[in-house]
Amino acid sequence: MTKASSTDIRPYVGVLLTNGLINKLKKTSVNFPSYSRVLELAKEARAANVHLFFFASRNVDFKKKYINGIYLDFKKQRWLKKRFPFPHVLYDRLGSRNEKVLKLRKTMETEGVKKLNSMFYFNKWAVYEDLSRIENVKPFLPETKLFTDEDSLEEFIDENKVVYLKGVKSGKGKGVMQIKKVDNKYIYSHFKGMLTVKEADSFAAMMDDINSFYNQKTDSRFILQKGIDLINYGGNNVDFRAEVQRDGEGNLDIVGISARIAIKNSPITIHSSAVKLDTFLADYLHYPKEEMELKRVEIINFLHLIYHALEKVYGYFGEIGIDFGLDKEGKIWFIEPNAKTAKVSLMKAHDHQTYKKAFYNPISFSMFLANQPDDWFKKHCGNFSAVEEEIAFSCDEEDI
Structure with a gap:
């Protein structure tokens, strides 16, 4: 069995997860933190009329070219196993780089499977080096x-x-x-x-x-x-996470920007509280309306600049979580990009419709990619070989 025909009305999208998560889905377990995100992605795929399935690297038969995947049967309300062809689009949610995962990624490339994201991770030092060569990005980078x-x-x-x-x-x-x-x-x-x-x-x-x-x-x-002299609230550092994606027409969509307020003394804003950018600027920092709108436009322009800069270096992306900060003078600083955002801050800060959109966009962008000719994709996306450096990753990183 080979890759599904690109003339299919309903494209196939394969989501690559850890073995552990696939085992939990096979057991119809819902008692794990990322289950709500798996379910939301399945719901949006159904709404878009897309064949969505989840799989791990060990579920792939490389010789016969098929995947023993798992999908949600909405009529039976059960997760079921099924043999799938290689997908039109690979949604890679792994940070792993073990031998079998590398072989999978390389095989997908050889078979002409398109990637939602050109890179499955970002190297912090490489990102800094690469972006610092782009003149209009350099002022946003801390030393x-x-x-x-x-x-x-x-x-x-x-x-x-x-x-x-x-x-x-x-x-x-x-x-x-x-x-x-x-x-x-x-x-x-x-x-x-x-x-x-x-x-x-x-x-x-x-x-x-x-x-x-x-x-x-x-x-x-x-x-x-x-260290950036970040704005703080109640003595706790604040930074921002922007969920930036491409929609069903390939256009950039800033789905939501969340202010993340760190717990006391924490060097990071993971496990923080979160509110919408506008709410934070207006109700927490008390920006006047006109000043708030100017800052919002400045931030949106910054996000477009960073997204396009990353694509210029690494190839096309369906989504990037962009972390940035504001210092006490109001200057914007780029912190880091995230290739596999879990959308936790978005869920905390925004309404459910916004949260749903963050799962619909990858599906609709996958449909867009599936209908593009191969030469278009090669022009706009990086190669799998671009990430073949000496890396070792845990196979159990959070992956959805």
Whole structure:
């Protein structure tokens, strides 16, 4: 069985998940955090008349070219197994890069399967290097360096007083550490399951913890980033997540922008409260109406600039979660892009119709891609080979 014909009225969209999630769906389990997102995607596919199925890498028969996928039968209200052809579009929700997943991605490319996103992850250092070469993007980037040695790190902290360390391939705030130098003491914090705040009397003592924190990870490289003097609310840092997608005509759609208010002392805004951008500007920062509208337009222009810049470097994307901050002078700063946003802040801050739209857009954009000629796709999308660098990823990253 080969890839489904592109002349089909209903395109096939395959969503690549972890083995663990597929097993839970097979057992008709709904007791896992991302189930609501899986269900929402299935509902929107049904509304769009698209063949949507979910699968893991081990469900693929590479020789016979078919996939033992799972789909939701709405009449029976059950998740059922079925043999599917290779899809028209691959919606890759994995951060994994094990041998079988790499083979799957390469096979999909060879078979002409189109990707919703040209990249399945972003390397933080590569993104900074690539975007810093684009002149009109460079002013939005905080000073960033790749860690090379302890002396340069100590010097960077002395110069900036507040510094963030970030694992180049970490996600969900797992590889982020904030360091503040106050007098001759170092106060540093990170969030991994719970907030940890420590204090060291010397750089050497703190460095022991830094080495332990990053060497436990598969890829221990990390970047140094100058801390942004972010606006705060109630003494807690605030940043923003924009859900930017392409719609059924290939046009950019800023589905929602959420202000994320960190928990006390946290270096990241994961597990934060969230409100709509307009609500935050008007009710929390008390922007006058005209000033709020000007700032909103400035932010929208910034998001378009960053999205197009990322596509210029890496190829076409159906969706990117763009994190950015405002400093106390109102300047916009780019923080990082996310190739596999879980849309948690969107759900917290926005109404259900907006949330539904964030799942409909990937489906409708997949329909758009399925109807484009192959040469169009190659012109607008990066190659799978563009991400074939020395990377190791956990196979169990959150993936939907």
